[in-house]
Amino acid sequence: MMSNQGARITQGQFSYLPDLTDAQIKAQIAYALDKGWAVSVEYTDDPHPRNTYWELYGNPMFDLKDPAGILTEINQCRKTFPNHYIRVMAFDATKGWESPRMSYIVNRPKNEPGFVVERIERDGRNQGYTIRSYATLKPEGERYK
Amino acid sequence: MTSPEHETPSETVTAVDLRADYAASGVGEVLDELDRALIGLAPVKKRVREMAALLLVERARKSMGLSQQPPTLHMSFTGNPGTGKTTVALKMASLLHRLGYVRKGHLVSVTRDDLVGQYVGHTAPKTKEVLKRAMGGVLFIDEAYYLYRPENERDYGQEAIEILLQVMENQREDLVVVLAGYGPRMDTFFSSNPGFRSRIAHHIDFPDYSDDELFSIAELMLADQNYALSAAGAEALREYISHRRGQAHFANARSIRNALDRARLRQAIRLFDGADAPLDATALSTLDAGDFRASRVFDGGIGQKP
Numbered sequence: 001m002m003s004n005q006g007a008r009i010t011q012g013q014f015s016y017l018p019d020l021t022d023a024q025i026k027a028q029i030a031y032a033l034d035k036g037w038a039v040s041v042e043y044t045d046d047p048h049p050r051n052t053y054w055e056l057y058g059n060p061m062f063d064l065k066d067p068a069g070i071l072t073e074i075n076q077c078r079k080t081f082p083n084h085y086i087r088v089m090a091f092d093a094t095k096g097w098e099s100p101r102m103s104y105i106v107n108r109p110k111n112e113p114g115f116v117v118e119r120i121e122r123d124g125r126n127q128g129y130t131i132r133s134y135a136t137l138k139p140e141g142e143r144y145k
Numbered sequence: 146m147t148s149p150e151h152e153t154p155s156e157t158v159t160a161v162d163l164r165a166d167y168a169a170s171g172v173g174e175v176l177d178e179l180d181r182a183l184i185g186l187a188p189v190k191k192r193v194r195e196m197a198a199l200l201l202v203e204r205a206r207k208s209m210g211l212s213q214q215p216p217t218l219h220m221s222f223t224g225n226p227g228t229g230k231t232t233v234a235l236k237m238a239s240l241l242h243r244l245g246y247v248r249k250g251h252l253v254s255v256t257r258d259d260l261v262g263q264y265v266g267h268t269a270p271k272t273k274e275v276l277k278r279a280m281g282g283v284l285f286i287d288e289a290y291y292l293y294r295p296e297n298e299r300d301y302g303q304e305a306i307e308i309l310l311q312v313m314e315n316q317r318e319d320l321v322v323v324l325a326g327y328g329p330r331m332d333t334f335f336s337s338n339p340g341f342r343s344r345i346a347h348h349i350d351f352p353d354y355s356d357d358e359l360f361s362i363a364e365l366m367l368a369d370q371n372y373a374l375s376a377a378g379a380e381a382l383r384e385y386i387s388h389r390r391g392q393a394h395f396a397n398a399r400s401i402r403n404a405l406d407r408a409r410l411r412q413a414i415r416l417f418d419g420a421d422a423p424l425d426a427t428a429l430s431t432l433d434a435g436d437f438r439a440s441r442v443f444d445g446g447i448g449q450k451p
Contacts, residue, residue, distance in 0.1 A: 065249045066281025068319040073277065 007114025009047045012087060012103040022071060025088065025106055029067035032090035032102055038062045039070050040091065041077050043084045045143045047112070047133050054087065074106055083109040083144035109135075109144035161205040171243045172197050179236050183229055184365065185358035192349045193237065200244045215318045217346040218246060221289075221335075222325040224351025227399030230325045231285065233351075237323065238283040247321055249281035257291040260305040268301040272308045280319045289324035290334035310340045354397050359386050363401050367432070372409070377434035388442045408436040 010016055020028070032039050039061055042054035057077040061070055070088075077086050086107035089100050113134035120128045135143040167173060176194060183190070199216075206212045218241065222230040235252050242250025259275055262268035276284065286292070294300040313322050324341070326334070328350065335342040354362065360383055367373060374382060382404075389400055412432055416424060 061277070063278055064280070065251055065278075066319070068248075068316065069277030069280040072273070072280075 007112045008108070009049075009085070009105075009112060011047075011049060012105055014104045019108075020104070020106060025074065026067040026071055028102070028104065029070050029088065029090075033065065033067065035090075035092070035101070036094075037090035037092045037101055039064070040089050041070070041073050041086065042089060043077060043081045043086045043107075045081075045084050045109075045140060046136055047085060048131070048136070054085075057081075057086070060091075078107050081107075085109070111144065159209070161208065163201060163205060166201060166205060170201065170245075172201065172240060175236055175240045175243060179233070182236075183232065184361045185354050186229060186233075186351065189229070189233060189349055189351055192347070193233065193240070196347060197240060197244070200241075200246060204244060215246075217317065217344065218321045219313055219345045220321070220323045220347040220349060221331065221345050222323060222349050222351060223328040223331045225327060225353055225397060227397035227401075228351035228353065229398065230351055231287070233349075234283065234285045234323050234325065238321075241283065241321060247282055251279075251282035252285055253279040253282060254285040254287060256287050257302065260286070260292065260309075261301050263301075265301075268304040269308060272305045276308070276312050276320070280316075283321045283323055285323045285325065288326050290326050290330045293334055293338060295337060306338060306341070310344065313344050356383070356386050356390070359398065359401050362398050363405060366402060366405055372405075372430050372432060373427075375431050375433050378432045378437065381434040381437035382432075385437050385440060385442055392442060404437070404440070404442075405432075407440065408432050411436040411439055 008015075014020060029039055041057040043057055044051060044054040057080075058073055061073065064070055074086065074088065084107065085105060087103055087105045090102035092099065092101040115131040115133050118130050118132055120130065122128050176190075176197060179190060179193060200218075203212060203216050220237070222234065224230055231254065234254075238247070238250050238252040241247045253275065255275055260268070260272045262271045292302040292306055294302055309322065312320070324331070324345070360379075363382060363386075364374070385404060386401070389395060389404065394400075409432070415433075415435065416428065
């Protein structure tokens with residue numbers, strides 16, 4: 001039985017929706033900029049949900065005032081890493097928050113092979129579970145082709 | 146232009162009230178401010194007013210579905226130093242913002258240094274960084290002719306120009322580029338870069354100020370800083386202006402601002418050295434003839450010195 005047919009990973013906002021169009025991404029960025037959050041673009045090819053350390057693409061864009069500039073950067077990143085996961089983050093530097101307020105995927109590999117559940121036996125035949133992406137069996141940079 | 150479509154969308158309006166549009170957009174305030182803040186420059190003000198009218202009409206046409214293409218808004222400002230190019234560009238940015246032609250209305254002012262890199266592969270990221278920063282607003286390139294250096298064929302300026310041209314063409318709705326510089330050198334620049342000339346719709350020429358205009362500018366600057374001229378001081382300043390014009394490195398309003406700064410300096414030392422009684426507010430804020438007459442301009446000028 002397959003419960004998640006396309007094996008699409010669902011991380012961050014809007015991940016159960018169809019992929020955002022550029023106009024929708026622009027509107028989301030405009031919302032973040034209106035709030036004064038710093039928007040940045042990140043990419044990775046390790047889709048594990050616990051992998052929070054994605055690579056930053058370019059510089060964080062503290063000084064940009066308009067979504068068009070950030071969309072240029074996203075498209076540049078898509079061109080460089082067409083088969084990576086790319087997400088847009090909006091960081092709120094206000095005291096008390098100091099954390100990302102938005103995060104959503106804007107690019108994903110054409111083929112997402114999904115995850116395997118692995119069982120490990122521990123002391124006293126206790127069973128532990130973990131998941132592992134099929135893609136990460138290959139070394140970094142060769143995972144999605 | 147495009148003819149009215151048969152399948153016009155239902156929300157298109159059938160009549161516009163330009164007056165109401167004008168009042169609602171707040172363009173009037175910007176134009177009034179331009180009138181008040183800038184002395185002289187009649188041809189420039191006329192051009193800006195014409196452009197505002199054109200943009201207003203264009204917007205009305207768009208709301209009726211009569212035009213689909215965003216108009217080309219890139220401009221070039223030519224004129225001698227200190228004729229108010231940057232100030233007008235600032236006003237233009239807020240004008241375009243109020244009419245909805247740029248989304249944010251900020252002005253990013255750059256020169257060659259900000260666009261052109263120092264080694265191979267440095268220019269493109271640098272230029273793109275600036276363009277991204279300017280998106281949603283106006284990119285003001287001061288002394289734009291420095292971008293192009295014909296004497297060095299491996300100059301990186303050409304690369305910056307190509308990127309600029311591409312963005313000026315493809316992302317017309319995202320940013321407006323204003324090139325500024327001194328007249329004759331801009332002409333050479335445009336004739337060697339035909340791509341620029343054809344992509345720039347509005348050429349605005351900034352004339353030099355007359356002596357009377359410069360004097361009014363000086364008065365305005367002083368009033369802003371709560372200074373005033375004594376009768377003799379005003380006379381000295383008028384003479385100063387007519388002397389200064391003929392001398393080297395004359396930069397219109399900027400020269401006047403510098404002259405006033407130096408006069409304030411001399412006034413301060415005069416008050417400091419001569420003060421034996423308490424000074425009142427009038428004494429502290431009055432520039433006298435001596436504060437101007439001590440200037441080098443009156444004995445031959447600064448032309449000889451580098």
